[in-house]
Amino acid sequence: MEGVSPPPSARATLASMKIDTADVAVIGLGAVGSAVLYQLARRxxxxxxxxxxxxxxxxxxxxxxxxITRLTAGEGEIYVPLVRRSHEIWRELEAATGASLMRTTGGLFIAPAKSAAKHHGAANFVAASAEIARRFDIPYEMLSPDEVMRRYPQMVLRGDEVAIHEPSAGTLFPEACVRAQLSEAQRLGAMVRTDEPVLGVTETSGVVRIETAHGVIEAGQAVITAGPWIAALAGSAMAERTRVYRQVLQWFPCDDPTAFAPERFPVFIWMYGQHDSDYLYGFPAFDGRDIKLATEFFEVPTTADTVNRSVTPAESRAMHDRHVAGRLNGVPREASRAQVCLYTVTPDSRFIVDRLPGHDCVAAVSACSGHGFKHSAGLGEAIAQWVLTGASAIDLAPFRLS
Ligand SMILES: Cc1cc2nc3c(=O)[nH]c(=O)nc-3n(C[C@H](O)[C@H](O)[C@H](O)COP(=O)(O)OP(=O)(O)OC[C@H]3O[C@@H](n4cnc5c(N)ncnc54)[C@H](O)[C@@H]3O)c2cc1C
Structure with missing residues (x-):
């Protein structure tokens, strides 16, 4: 198999190490990997x-x-069963762990009535979301620009937009979701090995050999869920189909935090122009002070190992000038903090879930393109079912490499 092989010096050390075994190894424990591991442990x-x-x-x-999580997946109807099942799983996990994982604030999705812009590969995103709502019986309201501004006076619309409000939309707390799934996986008997980079994965005669910085594991199957590192670990099939892009999350203190409190202000997606980059999304002020706002960048590919992880005040101001000013009242120009995060994007923004070419026992998953978190719990369950039985309750065929 292609991919990263350990250097000769590491191989010599590895040769003297004990080999651990497992039925299934999950490589990468972010949103997707933690969900797969939890679902395997449940079984x-x-x-x-x-x-x-x-x-x-x-x-x-x-x-x-x-x-953001929303049932009205304007990206396509193939995602609706995944996000519906994910909402059920987040609530099950909340009951099991006592952690707060999902808050339903409602979601507002806005776009010009006529625009050539696409969102996550989908044209006419707001109209497509409304169509999904109708087809899947998801409660929603279409709002006029005046009605949006009446309900949310913090927002300034031009008057030529369409908007959909979905009451079941809201926010997931990603770190808590990952933590809950890993702790439940461990409680149910899975082994979690952290700070242990996988150096190479090979498959021979139905055995997967995983060489790590600390040893060797032989498994019946492996699922590579390495997020923005997927190309390095899973070889050319994934490298050819994915690109990694730097994204920036910004927190801005609001003049009147009560106006942006989660009881009053929804999560929102706001496509405001004719280009994909005319785009702003955001969250209520969960901490009673700052709202989190972001746009999306797809211009210059990067890698997880080389990306610039710092954000200057000038970069935050430029984001505010281009995307926030004139659209949100009461949000000053100076960000209180910012973080860099990574999108792994496929050409059509669809997820990839498949066995690697030439392999019977090694699967690779890329479920990002900027919209994967909301689906990750349900996807993890479907992947666990598929790995164990060859079939899953939710169809994964649309995500095959072919
Ligand atoms: C800024 C931003 C905003 C987003 N907004 C939304 C949103 O509002 N709604 C939504 O649904 N989705 C959203 N997404 C997308 C969503 O967050 C992703 O789809 C999801 O987090 C992808 O998870 P992952 O498990 O594939 O990757 P990751 O979380 O990156 O996990 C991959 C893991 O693999 C590990 N790993 C990598 N290489 C190795 C190796 N060699 N050995 C061992 N471990 C390894 C890494 O350490 C990492 O923990 C957003 C993403 C970003 C970046």
């Missing part, structure tokens, strides 16, 4: 999860305190 599988860091951490794609 009594002898599973091991490995991560190069100690999740939840700030190096991949699953940090930044909040993620």
């Amino acid at each position: 009594g599988v002898r599973a091991v999860g490995l991560d190069r860091f100690a999740p939840p951490h700030m190096m991949g794609s699953s940090h930044g305190e909040s993620r």
